[in-house]
Amino acid sequence: MFDPDAIERTAAARRDWEARELREFLARQPEARAEYRTASGLPRKRVYTPEDVAGIPLEDIGLPGRPPFTRGPYPTMYRGRPWTMRQIAGFGTGEDTNARFRYLIAQGQTGLSVDFDMPTLMGYDSDDPRALGEVGREGVAVDTIEDVEALFEGIDLEAISVSMTINPTAWILLAMYVAVAEARGCDLHRLSGTVQADILKEYVAQKEWIFPIRPSMRLMRDMIVFCAERMARYNPINISGYHIAEAGATSVQEVAFTMANAIAYVEEVARSGVPVDAFAPRLAFYFVAQADFFEEIAKFRAARRVWARLMRDRFGATRPESMRLRFHCQTAAATLTKAQPLNNVVRTALQALAAVLGGCQSLHTNGLDEAYAIPSEQAMKLALRTQQILAEETRVTDVVDPLGGSYYVEALTGQIEAEVHRILAKVDELGGTVAAIETGYFQREIADSAYAVARERASGERPVIGVNRFVEPPEPGTLEIHRVDPAVEARQVERVRAVRRRRDGARVAALLDELARQARDPAQNLMPVTLELVSARATLGEIVARLRETWGTYVERPVF
Amino acid sequence: MSAPAIRVLIAKVGLDGHDRGAKVVARALRDAGMEVIYTGLHRTPEEVAAAAVQEDVDVVGVSLLSGAHLTLIPRLVELLRRSGARDIALVVGGVIPDEDVPTLRDLGAADVVLQDTPPDEVVRRVRAAAGRAA
Numbered sequence: 001m002f003d004p005d006a007i008e009r010t011a012a013a014r015r016d017w018e019a020r021e022l023r024e025f026l027a028r029q030p031e032a033r034a035e036y037r038t039a040s041g042l043p044r045k046r047v048y049t050p051e052d053v054a055g056i057p058l059e060d061i062g063l064p065g066r067p068p069f070t071r072g073p074y075p076t077m078y079r080g081r082p083w084t085m086r087q088i089a090g091f092g093t094g095e096d097t098n099a100r101f102r103y104l105i106a107q108g109q110t111g112l113s114v115d116f117d118m119p120t121l122m123g124y125d126s127d128d129p130r131a132l133g134e135v136g137r138e139g140v141a142v143d144t145i146e147d148v149e150a151l152f153e154g155i156d157l158e159a160i161s162v163s164m165t166i167n168p169t170a171w172i173l174l175a176m177y178v179a180v181a182e183a184r185g186c187d188l189h190r191l192s193g194t195v196q197a198d199i200l201k202e203y204v205a206q207k208e209w210i211f212p213i214r215p216s217m218r219l220m221r222d223m224i225v226f227c228a229e230r231m232a233r234y235n236p237i238n239i240s241g242y243h244i245a246e247a248g249a250t251s252v253q254e255v256a257f258t259m260a261n262a263i264a265y266v267e268e269v270a271r272s273g274v275p276v277d278a279f280a281p282r283l284a285f286y287f288v289a290q291a292d293f294f295e296e297i298a299k300f301r302a303a304r305r306v307w308a309r310l311m312r313d314r315f316g317a318t319r320p321e322s323m324r325l326r327f328h329c330q331t332a333a334a335t336l337t338k339a340q341p342l343n344n345v346v347r348t349a350l351q352a353l354a355a356v357l358g359g360c361q362s363l364h365t366n367g368l369d370e371a372y373a374i375p376s377e378q379a380m381k382l383a384l385r386t387q388q389i390l391a392e393e394t395r396v397t398d399v400v401d402p403l404g405g406s407y408y409v410e411a412l413t414g415q416i417e418a419e420v421h422r423i424l425a426k427v428d429e430l431g432g433t434v435a436a437i438e439t440g441y442f443q444r445e446i447a448d449s450a451y452a453v454a455r456e457r458a459s460g461e462r463p464v465i466g467v468n469r470f471v472e473p474p475e476p477g478t479l480e481i482h483r484v485d486p487a488v489e490a491r492q493v494e495r496v497r498a499v500r501r502r503r504d505g506a507r508v509a510a511l512l513d514e515l516a517r518q519a520r521d522p523a524q525n526l527m528p529v530t531l532e533l534v535s536a537r538a539t540l541g542e543i544v545a546r547l548r549e550t551w552g553t554y555v556e557r558p559v560f
Numbered sequence: 561m562s563a564p565a566i567r568v569l570i571a572k573v574g575l576d577g578h579d580r581g582a583k584v585v586a587r588a589l590r591d592a593g594m595e596v597i598y599t600g601l602h603r604t605p606e607e608v609a610a611a612a613v614q615e616d617v618d619v620v621g622v623s624l625l626s627g628a629h630l631t632l633i634p635r636l637v638e639l640l641r642r643s644g645a646r647d648i649a650l651v652v653g654g655v656i657p658d659e660d661v662p663t664l665r666d667l668g669a670a671d672v673v674l675q676d677t678p679p680d681e682v683v684r685r686v687r688a689a690a691g692r693a694a
Binding site: 118119121122124130131132133134137138202206207208209246247248334337338339371372373374447450451454455457458464467468474476481484556558560 | 574575576577578579580582583584586587588590598600601602604626627628630631632655657658674675676678679680
């Protein structure tokens, strides 16, 4: 990136500095550690100079809004408008969560994000015995389209983007969302938002699965193809590193494993005959912002470059939009501690700053009560205010990619990119992503990293303030904790039963038979029949149960 | 002659898939010389109780991060009791609010191991729960 003469002069100066200032100083005051590494274990130098970026072509860094998008997906980034402030919310019934949404919108939130309860995520109705104790607890309970109507009551779906954190049952929730919007007369092409729908990372990390890998991939394809045709502004998938990182992966592994999953999705859809440029622009990503500040910033930059190159070189994409990685970011829940919970506000603010300097498109900042329960209203407001302070007071938004050109950040970006390509080559060697999942490659790597971190925290090698450094006796009762309304479960159970009594049962039964028939033919797209099902008030649990009969369920061979 | 190794069943009950903690604990116990069986995810209390009896374990370590512990743990305690497995110690871990800890202990949990407990301390406490305090 510099001319060879300048590099040579820099090298000479650096050698001279090492022999004089540095040597004398080290003799007087040795450094705290013999070697420095990033949280992912990449070697870190004392100081970076032009020598460290000499090998990086200027085109690799480039300009924002132009491939390989290292500096950002858009030319003006936050100067045009800030990232979408998207705090996730979900608990109780549709009405309960709707009230939280309205509160957050009133506080200045600019996007919605829905968290569903475990039974909804896993495909059980609220009155299923397996749902006992979990209804409306960790998210909102959805059994039928009427719950989704309540969830979005009074919210203009064409005006605000909605992200839904849902995976094995994503296509059903997408159908419910679409059916509600259509019933209200919305133009589907004007709806914006995302379903997470990233099933591969479930097998790898978050472990919310229902069906075996093959039919699950087919459902993914059905959603992507449906959205490509019917919903021009909607992201049918959020390819997620977040859960991979939270399960214990390093930041390098997070990007590499996420890209491995992304490759599998692109291959799946392309195999059905849809050209990559027709759907790749709507693929969206989701990463964590961890504690290692500069590594995280470099990670986001590296991820954009890796994706651009993969799409161009591996899949032959020609539209820049197909190569443009856009991502949602969430600060790292696993870094938050139960001890001294106010410290979590500081951790989250710093992680959010890394996300912004790394160029995220939307952001969720965690509540300080993360280690206690799902967030209280107060905790969510403070988390949102953190983003607003970043966006409006710090002025870090005034310049696009402000760390671009830093010897250090550019070198680290290149290092991460190279490591990601090394891991992707390894996955190819193992026979591709699905084969690597089946043999437990990702799961083993993640378990190893998680165990190493647990050991480092226990030994103090990885400092955690309040946990292994500056420990204080616990102070009980300093936080207001969200408590689940014990009446929610009974209320929701009664509601789904009432819907079943009211609807045209024969029509639902006939549609479920049709679903089973189409499910056996992999060439069919299951979205249209699912839309009919949800409109006829079939429940989520009924749809899943019928497909479980047809497809069976996934069985993990756990590794630890 | 040394005592036989402590046998532990690590179990995930309920629908939540957070298995990072359960797996770190499983590995720490194994590294400490215990025989560890892991149930895998999404188990019902019935399945866990049956596995505990069948595997003849000294300790069942249950991990929940879903908040459903006050529904699922009493059920598991009852099932273990009914199957005559009175000598199996139950240790609970995961995201558990402080005020629920005494409730869980009253219900019959030998110990409740919360977030950020270092692996070595988990080993010590599981050993104590098994009645083999060092």
